[in-house]
Amino acid sequence: MTSILHYRLVTAIFALTVIDNGALHADVTDVVSIVVVPNNEPNDASNESSANNFYVGNRVPLVPSRLIALPPGAVTPAGWLAEMLRRQREGLTGHLGEISAWLTKEDNAWLSRDGKGEYGWEEMPYWLKGYIELAYLSNDPAMIAESNVWIEGALASQRPNGDFGPDQRFDDGTRDYWANMVMLFCLQSYYEYGAANGESDQRVLDLMTRYFKYQSTIPDDQMLTGYWQKMRGGDNLHSIYWLYNRTGDADLLPIADKIHRCTANWTLTDDLPNWHNVNIAECFREPATYFLQTHDSSDLQAAYANFHEIRKRFGQVPGGMFGGDENCRVGFDDPRQATETCGFVEQMLSDEIMLQITGDPFWADHCETVALNSYPAAVMPDFKSLRYLTAPNMVLSDAADHAPGIDNSGPFLVMNPFSSRCCQHNHSHGWPYFAKHLWMATPDNGVCAAMYSACEVDAMVGDGTCVRIVESTKYPFDENINLTIHVDQPDSFPIYMRVPAWCKDARLSIDGDVQPIENASGKYIRIHRTWNDSDTVSLSLPMETSLQTWANNHDSVSVNHGPLTFSLKVGERYERKSSVDTAIGDSSWQPGVDQDQWPSFEIRPTTDWNYGLVLDGDQPVIDFEVHRHDWPADDFPFTTESSPITITATARKIPQWTLDRYGLCAVLQDSPVESDQSNERVTLIPMGAARLRISAFPVIANGEGGRRWIEPAKPRPSEFRISASHTNAGDSLDAIDDGLEPQNSSDHDIPRMTWWDRKGTMEWVQYDFADPKMISDVSVFWFDDTGRGECRVPQSWKVLYRDGDQWKPVLDSQTASVKKDRWDKRAFDPVMTKAMRIEVQLRPDVSSGILEWMIGSPAAQ
Numbered sequence: 001m002t003s004i005l006h007y008r009l010v011t012a013i014f015a016l017t018v019i020d021n022g023a024l025h026a027d028v029t030d031v032v033s034i035v036v037v038p039n040n041e042p043n044d045a046s047n048e049s050s051a052n053n054f055y056v057g058n059r060v061p062l063v064p065s066r067l068i069a070l071p072p073g074a075v076t077p078a079g080w081l082a083e084m085l086r087r088q089r090e091g092l093t094g095h096l097g098e099i100s101a102w103l104t105k106e107d108n109a110w111l112s113r114d115g116k117g118e119y120g121w122e123e124m125p126y127w128l129k130g131y132i133e134l135a136y137l138s139n140d141p142a143m144i145a146e147s148n149v150w151i152e153g154a155l156a157s158q159r160p161n162g163d164f165g166p167d168q169r170f171d172d173g174t175r176d177y178w179a180n181m182v183m184l185f186c187l188q189s190y191y192e193y194g195a196a197n198g199e200s201d202q203r204v205l206d207l208m209t210r211y212f213k214y215q216s217t218i219p220d221d222q223m224l225t226g227y228w229q230k231m232r233g234g235d236n237l238h239s240i241y242w243l244y245n246r247t248g249d250a251d252l253l254p255i256a257d258k259i260h261r262c263t264a265n266w267t268l269t270d271d272l273p274n275w276h277n278v279n280i281a282e283c284f285r286e287p288a289t290y291f292l293q294t295h296d297s298s299d300l301q302a303a304y305a306n307f308h309e310i311r312k313r314f315g316q317v318p319g320g321m322f323g324g325d326e327n328c329r330v331g332f333d334d335p336r337q338a339t340e341t342c343g344f345v346e347q348m349l350s351d352e353i354m355l356q357i358t359g360d361p362f363w364a365d366h367c368e369t370v371a372l373n374s375y376p377a378a379v380m381p382d383f384k385s386l387r388y389l390t391a392p393n394m395v396l397s398d399a400a401d402h403a404p405g406i407d408n409s410g411p412f413l414v415m416n417p418f419s420s421r422c423c424q425h426n427h428s429h430g431w432p433y434f435a436k437h438l439w440m441a442t443p444d445n446g447v448c449a450a451m452y453s454a455c456e457v458d459a460m461v462g463d464g465t466c467v468r469i470v471e472s473t474k475y476p477f478d479e480n481i482n483l484t485i486h487v488d489q490p491d492s493f494p495i496y497m498r499v500p501a502w503c504k505d506a507r508l509s510i511d512g513d514v515q516p517i518e519n520a521s522g523k524y525i526r527i528h529r530t531w532n533d534s535d536t537v538s539l540s541l542p543m544e545t546s547l548q549t550w551a552n553n554h555d556s557v558s559v560n561h562g563p564l565t566f567s568l569k570v571g572e573r574y575e576r577k578s579s580v581d582t583a584i585g586d587s588s589w590q591p592g593v594d595q596d597q598w599p600s601f602e603i604r605p606t607t608d609w610n611y612g613l614v615l616d617g618d619q620p621v622i623d624f625e626v627h628r629h630d631w632p633a634d635d636f637p638f639t640t641e642s643s644p645i646t647i648t649a650t651a652r653k654i655p656q657w658t659l660d661r662y663g664l665c666a667v668l669q670d671s672p673v674e675s676d677q678s679n680e681r682v683t684l685i686p687m688g689a690a691r692l693r694i695s696a697f698p699v700i701a702n703g704e705g706g707r708r709w710i711e712p713a714k715p716r717p718s719e720f721r722i723s724a725s726h727t728n729a730g731d732s733l734d735a736i737d738d739g740l741e742p743q744n745s746s747d748h749d750i751p752r753m754t755w756w757d758r759k760g761t762m763e764w765v766q767y768d769f770a771d772p773k774m775i776s777d778v779s780v781f782w783f784d785d786t787g788r789g790e791c792r793v794p795q796s797w798k799v800l801y802r803d804g805d806q807w808k809p810v811l812d813s814q815t816a817s818v819k820k821d822r823w824d825k826r827a828f829d830p831v832m833t834k835a836m837r838i839e840v841q842l843r844p845d846v847s848s849g850i851l852e853w854m855i856g857s858p859a860a861q
Helices: 079-090 092-099 123-138 141-156 178-196 202-216 227-231 233-247 252-262 277-283 286-294 297-314 341-358 361-374 422-436 733-737
Strands: 075-077 439-441 447-449 455-461 465-472 480-486 491-499 507-510 513-515 523-531 535-540 545-550 556-561 564-568 572-577 600-605 611-613 625-628 645-653 680-686 721-724 762-783 796-803 806-809 824-841 849-856
Touching: 075 079, 075 123, 075 422, 079 092, 079 123, 079 422, 092 123, 092 422, 123 141, 123 178, 123 422, 141 178, 141 202, 178 202, 178 227, 178 233, 202 233, 202 252, 227 233, 227 277, 233 252, 233 277, 233 286, 252 286, 277 341, 286 297, 286 341, 297 341, 341 361, 341 422, 361 422, 361 491, 361 564, 439 455, 447 455, 447 465, 465 491, 480 491, 491 535, 507 523, 523 535, 556 645, 564 645, 721 733, 733 762, 733 849, 762 796, 824 849
Parallel strands: 447 491
Antiparallel strands: 075 455, 439 447, 455 465, 465 480, 480 535, 491 523, 507 513, 507 535, 545 556, 556 564, 564 680, 572 600, 611 645, 625 645, 645 680, 721 762, 762 824, 762 849, 796 806, 796 824
16 A cells, blocks of 8 residues: 555645535635644645746735636546537537628627727627637637637737727717626637747737726726626626736736726625626626635625525526526526526636635536536537527427516527527637636645546646646546546645535545545545656545435425436427527528528427426435446437436326416426326436426325325417507517416516506507407506516506597596506496507506406496
């Protein structure tokens, strides 16, 4: 056995404390504590003199680096991740320049010296952010050359005042800096790659220095004025610190103070400044970034508090994300609520940045959760189209409009290469940045296996040795991580390996000798020794099947095996659609694109999906059987048929659980649930392989005491022709006569018609009948979202009927005030007519709307 004197084992590098709400919190005073075996000196990452000799970490006075990202190209992926990146290169990311109008070079503001041009916002840098990292990972000369075209354009665009890039302005004349924040990430990747290859481009540092000093001259009331940039100023802040760490220019730190001051306040008090799902995933970390400068633990705590508050309110679901759709909405927290593809990749990057700031392995655990479970199914296996929205419970992926069940009107669930602009371009950085952060440098001149996938890493360590570590694994589909270390000469340095929190009994061996480790769950193992060429390290992470109960989401359960969450295997039928017909919003993509090469797809279920799990009360997973299958020949395990691991379980159908009125799987109801159906054995597959899926299951009652599942109410079509003076684009005229009775005036669970955004005006809504009708009363249920929006019951209203070509008021027998939260009924002397109209006077400064409108006749009374 190798002597313990030749290395040090540390079962915890960062201590974790528990805050009141039960969430893990890396406290500043504990984050640097280290537990070592006897007779060895600890490495104190809090010591400001403890800095990596080979990679740029945080300079004084910033909080010292815990982990340091390696330069692009240092990690070479293998196995399934390499295949994922190959498909991305041959799919949308590699070919967007051929189909996206925003990447055309003619009249592109990103290639203009004066910042003028037709295309000049976020789309190009969104795409380049991942494309350039993918080019370096692949060592692809053509992709590197294409990246350099845009990098050179940005470098050449700097104006005498220091500003650069497209000169985007708001109506008040203030500058929009948002797209530049994304482009700064691209410039940093370019600089880091060059520096790692002995070709540092000083122009990047000069441009960024002049740009940030230009920003310092802008008055606070004119800085970060627009919606997106005000929310996302943390990205600007991140880049200032990146530059400071390379130049040591102390003038940058007051500019960082300014950017933080002008950014939306992401220090949670009663609420977040914004509930847009991508903003949340990207911006919750801003206080932690600023903590690097303030050293104030409350700033770091704020980022943790943001993360956990979001999950508490809207994230009681498997897969690591939350029910955001476009925006989180009170009452819309079921696992059928979705997240943008942009949200997945931004959350992964935020986790990676938080991991660098804190060293807390919690963030690596969470990044893997999102990357392995939520993100893969958002994209078609060939990476040529993607969904704008993907949910944990999603049994239909079509081109229909599912609003307001989801917070988006339009075909947002279809797999489409020409969809919403943002995700098509922004998804590019998800896997490249994940691959980049598999390995990271440590302040003690070591390396850390932060997340796991087959790969090779080349890094400078110890006394200046270049180490190449070959990582062999099929993780997360296998529990064994095997490292082979290659060095030209022996050298002493530490290797850190993360033990995920889900693993309760990790096992370690070095050169075949088993080493004792205890209590390593959710911590790091630190191995410090003199390494020789071909030394080996094996870490076993035994995976167990477990259930997670979502008490705040109807006591539903999800099934986990190691880092993977499992979903019901639903048969998937892919139906090809016209990409143009399913495009969302501005579809000004390049003309003449071959639709056969870039199709859209609807995915429809071919098997039943409405199952609840049958669990043994004392041993709930006792009859769950794990099955291992051959590894897919194409190295791609994220499809329904290619997964190398499946689970069989006992379940029963819940016949009343159907699609609801929005065409979505109906929301969960309280478990345990009654079912008179027979037990069946069903197959579960990894959530990331299931593009249709049930991932949060109801639980079937064991004996008496189960709750009856109530079939969701569905709308009926109106027999009238409905028209209005104005209808908000996100609402539906059909809603006012669909037979769905409201619970109250703020009922957001049913469709509505509103006159938003008209305020203080006279408006109308009208029924036309095929044949004359005798009408004696009308009843209206007004929409009023006090506390959430700007619709209120109207100031007044009256009823008109059409007599020939004229509209006449009915003889109103009731003149009571407008009623809220109940039917507002007006009875009158019967009239024979072919059309009825309600005329409404909106209140000043607010709008109004209708949830349901009924008409009555004398015969019905």
